[in-house]
Amino acid sequence: MTSTSGDAAGPALPAEPAIDEQVAIYQREFPEVDPQVETIVSALSRLNRRMHVAYSRQLAALGITNAEWEVLKALVLAGKPYRLGPGDLAKRLGLTPAAMTHRVDRMVGDGLVTRARDETNRVRVNIELTGEGRTKWLDAMRMAATFEADVLQDLGGDERGTLAGILTRMLVRVESDQPDAGGRLVDLDQDDQSEGTTSG
Amino acid sequence: MTSTSGDAAGPALPAEPAIDEQVAIYQREFPEVDPQVETIVSALSRLNRRMHVAYSRQLAALGITNAEWEVLKALVLAGKPYRLGPGDLAKRLGLTPAAMTHRVDRMVGDGLVTRARDETNRVRVNIELTGEGRTKWLDAMRMAATFEADVLQDLGGDERGTLAGILTRMLVRVESDQPDAGGRLVDLDQDDQSEGTTSG
DNA sequence: ACCCTAAAGTTCGATGCTAAACACTACATG
DNA sequence: CATGTAGTGTTTAGCATCGAACTTTAGGGT
Structure with a gap:
């Protein structure tokens, strides 16, 4: 059989082959x-993918998207006063600054963050977590x-x-191969069964 | 310093915090x-992300995109004659059929696959690997x-x-929590430092 | 034979992203 | 001060994706 069903004679889901x-x-x-290397890499990728799907579902129940949660996390990790520039956010999330501009637009609209020009350096902009944003982060974190x-x-x-180590x-x-790699170039498509090598 | 540089007094990269x-x-x-759980989850996600970036770079050198490689892998995994329908491909890659239609369009244009209506069931369409497609897959696989x-x-x-186990x-x-999860809903955004929980 | 339902793929409209062009501010130099 | 240069964020154009509507075919029931 091509996929997981194999023998059960079920509806024959054309899903994905087992690892x-x-x-x-x-x-x-x-x-x-x-084979051992391939097993590890495939499992790593598939695991990551499945977890991502799970997060997305649960975050939706909280009323926020995965994208929004990424920003919330970055701001909390920046420490008090939970404030970062769009450029920094973009670097940390692996997005272009342009994308971050729009993402912040939405989040400001949703009341999760505020946007304000920096007092001392008027080129800069500060994106700062609101109380609601912090609450959402906490909810998501618990989940x-x-x-x-x-x-x-x-x-x-x-x-x-052992695993952590x-x-x-x-x-x-x-990371030694990949100098600093703030993270542009991140295709981050999907790979379902093929993670064999791709998404690693 | 906020992040990794810490003390080296380097150009002070505002990259991402160490795990x-x-x-x-x-x-x-x-x-x-x-802390242990968080370390594992963060490392998993970040590792996945970095590997993905590395793959993208190397695939670019081969003249194909990550998206294209996903399709090539799926077709090879289908076994000879390396043929699958757009719908199956979409399921396995975690895309909508609509997206697969366009992706296949491009790949047909690049000579990596062919598209033909099925002889016996005219609703179906067969996407099949070309010789060039298989060669590209091999090159990418070696890399x-x-x-x-x-x-x-x-x-x-x-x-x-141990790791594989x-x-x-x-x-x-x-997967037990996630019934079959062919994979829709896959936001698959990015997370850089925040993978703490998100991309898993 | 004639619907009716289900399945497969494509088309359409909207969204979010990238890359590149652009505007503005700070700082160094003369 | 005037000017050049670098850094920061936004705007624009193009592309890939999603969700939903639509078209076509297969198969079942009468």
Whole structure:
């Protein structure tokens, strides 16, 4: 069978192959591939994707979009007074300044942030979290924490430590190849079954 | 300094906080957070993002976009004769059929795939890999394999096995919450430092 | 044979993003 | 002070995507 149904004779969903099947196909089509590496990369990407979908759904229930939440997070991470320029925001979120201009427009309209020219340097603009924005962030944070705890539920403390360590080392490796990479160029399309390599 | 530079007195890049700093801030702003969970989730997301950027760059050197590569992968994974309908492709890539129509248009123009109505069922359309498409896929695959090996370079065989196992279990957990989730709703924005929770 | 429903793909209108052009401010230099 | 240059944010044009409406075909029930 092509996909997950395999044998159950169900409605035969043409969904996506399981990770194992995917790796097997890659081995057949491209023998030089390392199955273990491919498994890791595929799982990483698919996991990321699924979590993203879950976040989107739950945030929608809160009345905010994923895009808005990104901005809220960036502002909170900036620390009090939860204030950042559009340019900084754009860099941190991996967007162009132009996109950030529009995104902030919407968020100002929704009352999540305010926009004001800087007093001391009139080239600059300050985007600042409102009380409502901070509340929304908190709500989303609580929700996310619950979900994340659920995802990691089957892992023991040792495993969590190991996982955190391994991921951190991988991150160091990637970042060393990628000078500073504030993050332009982020296609960030989708990959469903193909994450084998793409979204990593 | 706000971010990574910290003390080096460099050009003071306003990049993004290191994972550790990020988690520390979250602890301060939202004490209920579990630092270990947050570290894992943040690292996962950031790793994914960085890898995605790297793929995009390298694919550009090959003359194809990330979007195109997704389609090539899906077709190869479908097995010979490397043929799938627009609808199936859309499901697997997490796009709407409308988007797939346009994406296929471009790829037909580039000679990577062909589009033809199905002989036996004239509602259906077959998108099929061309020789050039398959060649491009192979080139990209080789490139990706090299990069992925580099990312995992610091990990021993044991660690790789452990990692693969843990990720697979996490994936199972997420997918159980998320019925089948072919994948609509995928906002898939960006998150830079904020991946703390969002892109997962 | 004739509907009726479901399924597949495309077309249409709106949205959000990128890249490039533009406007404005600060600062250094003469 | 006048001017050049760099930095910051917005505007514009084009593109990819989504959601919804539409067209065409297949298959079932009468």
